[in-house]
Amino acid sequence: MxxxxxxxxxxxxxxxxxxxxxxxxxxxxxxxxxxxxxxxxxxxxxxxxxxxxxxxxxxxxxxxxxxxxxxxxxxxxxxxxxxxxxxxxxxSEENIAFYLACEDYKNTKTSSKLCSKAKKIYEEFIDSDAPKEVNLDHETKSIMKKNMEHPTASCFDLAQSKIYTLMEKDxxxxxxxxxxxxxxxxxxxx
Structure with a gap:
């Protein structure tokens, strides 16, 4: 093959x-x-x-x-x-899991699913008591929290970019x- x-x-x-x-x-x-x-x-x-x-x-x-x-x-x-x-x-699997969850999230078609997926991703990877919390600085976390008020397809782009860079460099x-x-x-x- x-x-x-x-x-x-x-x-x-x-x-x-x-x-x-x-x-x-x-x-x-x-x-x-x-x-x-x-x-x-x-x-x-x-x-x-x-x-x-x-x-x-x-x-x-x-x-x-x-x-x-x-x-x-x-x-x-x-x-x-x-x-x-x-x-x-x-x-440190949470890094790749978060990155791929964001990729999957970007392909979400309906706004109702977008909101529920955004909430799951935030609670799983970004929230301060997230079970698989990724390593993000305070400013990025604050931006992500604000983005949760009205989630868009690109609301995790900043955090995803930072985790991608972390994986790439480290x-x-x-x-x-x-x-x-x-x-x-x-x-x-x-």
């Missing part, structure tokens, strides 16, 4: 292998990420898809493109799943140095 690349304009609509449950937890449906998954590295095996699901189609050119840019990593289905596994192992370089990335690169097909 060829590369699994997602174009920028259809990124959110191509999260077909991903879903959000009723508590906005990111669920890797297509790759069956589960605690019983038998992944590449023992330290990540509980977070990775079953090896036959990902490794049968992962190509060397894919893993090399992940190294070129953070966007390439996120826009590739297997790259996104591997990065999520890495973040889970570091106990988590992504560590991912590229991780055993997980090294093993996936080594086992990818030419």
């Amino acid at each position: 060829g590369a699994q690349w997602l174009s920028g304009s259809t990124f959110a609509s191509h999260l077909q292998g991903w879903a959000f449950d009723s508590h906005l937890r990111l669920v890797c449906v297509e790759f069956a990420c589960s605690p019983r998954a038998s992944g590449v590295c023992s330290g990540y095996s509980g977070f990775l898809p079953r090896s036959k699901d990902m490794h049968g189609r992962l190509r060397t050119e894919d893993t090399l493109k992940w190294k070129v840019s953070f966007q390439n990593l996120l826009f590739h289905k297997d790259g996104l799943c591997a990065f999520r596994a890495f973040l889970m192992s570091e106990h 988590c992504y370089p560590r991912f590229l140095k991780s055993t997980l990335y090294m093993e996936l690169s080594r086992q990818a097909k030419p």
Whole structure:
């Protein structure tokens, strides 16, 4: 099977292998990420898809493109799943979950759903007592709180941008140095 690349304009609509449950937890449906998954590295095996699901189609050119840019990593289905596994192992999955929840939110069609989704995202990731609170400065949190009065499709853009930058500057370089990335690169097909 060829590369699994997602174009920028259809990124959110191509999260077909991903879903959000009723508590906005990111669920890797297509790759069956589960605690019983038998992944590449023992330290990540509980977070990775079953090896036959990902490794049968992962190509060397894919893993090399992940190294070129953070966007390439996120826009590739297997790259996104591997990065999520890495973040889970570091106990910081809330960052990618928030980012993807925002992408999903932007594609919401009706205003009634927009309001309810905005409230869920705010309560899950931004509120000061949020169970999966992302690391945002006080000013950004204040802006997000104000945006909740009249949610729009772009009301989370500022916070999402800050979390994207945090992942790009902090988590992504560590991912590229991780055993997980090294093993996936080594086992990818030419």
